[in-house]
Amino acid sequence: MAYDVDSVRKQFPALADGAAHFDGPGGSQVPGVVGEAVAATLVSAVANRGSVTAAERRAEEIVTAARGAAADLVGGVPPGIVFGRSMTQLTYDFSRALAKNWRPGDEIVVTRLDHDANIRPWVQAAEARGCAVRWAGFDPATGELPVEAVTGLLSERTRLVAVTAASNLLGTRPDLAAITAKARAAGALSYVDGVHLTPHAPVDVTAIGADFYACSPYKFLGPHLGFVSARPALLETLRPDKLLPSTDAVPERFELGTLPYELLAGTTAAIDFLADLMPGNGSRRERLVRSMAELERYEEGLLRSLDDGLSAIPGVIRYGAPDRHRAPTVLFSLAEHDSADVYRALGARGVNAPAGSFYAVECTRHLGLGDAGAVRAGIAPYTNENDVQRLLDAVAELAW
Known part of the structure; x- marks a missing residue:
């Protein structure tokens, strides 16, 4: 059975505000049962x-x-x-x-x-x-x-x-x-x-x-x-x-x-x-391994869509190689745009993708970004294709 993101999303009251949340790396949204x-x-x-x-x-x-x-x-x-x-x-x-x-x-x-x-x-x-x-x-x-x-x-x-x-x-x-x-x-x-x-x-x-x-x-x-x-x-x-x-x-x-x-x-x-993201029997540990493996596959698919979409937008600068196995996270900037301004512009469009160093200051300095960092978009269990498209459309609009 495929990962059912629509069913998952129904469990998150915070999604009712209509925002596309790519801010999960700083703290995820919470299902109602929590x-x-x-x-x-x-x-x-x-x-x-x-x-x-x-x-x-x-x-x-x-x-x-x-x-x-x-x-x-x-x-x-x-x-x-x-x-x-x-x-x-x-x-x-x-x-x-x-x-x-x-x-x-x-x-x-x-x-x-x-x-x-x-x-x-x-x-x-x-x-x-x-x-x-x-x-x-x-x-x-x-x-x-x-x-x-x-x-x-x-x-x-x-x-x-x-x-x-x-x-x-x-x-x-x-x-x-x-x-x-x-x-x-x-x-x-x-x-x-x-x-x-x-x-x-x-x-x-x-x-x-x-x-x-x-x-x-x-x-x-x-x-x-x-x-x-x-x-x-x-x-x-x-x-x-x-x-x-x-x-x-x-x-x-x-x-x-x-x-x-x-x-x-x-x-x-x-x-x-998390253990119940996918149906099935077994111990909680067994169910967690099964559910997290399926979640990983699902998020990797969204990450490919995000990588491909950003690569097609003129002026987008990506950090790190998109073809490497990684957690579903993208760090990018937009040529001739301050990343903090991009963050605010995305937020005004209902897309929550913050900018900064996110306390990884040694990393941003090593990348040549100083302490200002760049825009970070993280995929979470409740992210869907519509969220990804909203982010891509917003970045493309800013790029033009």
Whole structure:
């Protein structure tokens, strides 16, 4: 059975405003069931987690369910799921915890393809510990990050490699398995930013080889939250700063304060929604793999239409090579037009495709775009051919 985008779109109340949303890479729209799960939790009796009262048990059940759902989404295990306010906050927390074991002269590797949330926490932690930072560049012409650009920087002093699973600007998908395998052979840990890949493809953290895999539910139809998946045994080796009376158990030792139960309930609902994008039986993990694989195929078809259409418009400047396997994201500018003006003009036409660096400042600088960036159009599970045509028509109108 083919992916039924019309049925999917009916589940998103926000689409009633009539806009064509290409702003998903900054935060997706949310299906009604997610909002309902958040609201229901907010008005239910909940308390600090425990086993004595019904309110305590309900809170415990919500957390347990969310860990199970998150683990199913990325192929991890529930005791290895750490929740936090955002991917950025969690990465800062883990950078500080990991850096406690670094020594002057140790090295870390970061890439210029990454969002700053997977660069600056590591750079700042390294500087605080007297460690060296090695920078891996990508090919500005293709947007590709060659494996050797990262692995060629490894040494016996490398402690960590931070790399994106998919560029939030260009969609580039590095060969993670090859990179993490080389990092492991060198004795280094790998921290993978999965924020932009997770909404668009099946994820298996074991196959990827990531020691830490971070992502954000609000990019895959859920509420504003973040989580990291890691092996529980690895988490046991880390000693984060925490309050004296808070538990030392894993993964709770990394979760500062009371968890937002309503957002966890929304995250579970979002993951269940993704699992049911395609009909079929099986475990939630099996249904997620099947649904995300079909979603990936569907979005790749829309991406080809968008690539072809933009290539036919005079004055459109594309960044990255359209013939490469990537997440469904396009970065472009229009000759003799300021990208911020293009963004505003598209918005006035009901097409939401923002412009900027989107916090991937090292990437935009490496592309020669400075900090201003360009226009970004991202495809989401609710995007249809009509949306794509509206974007193309609007860009063509501006080009003439």
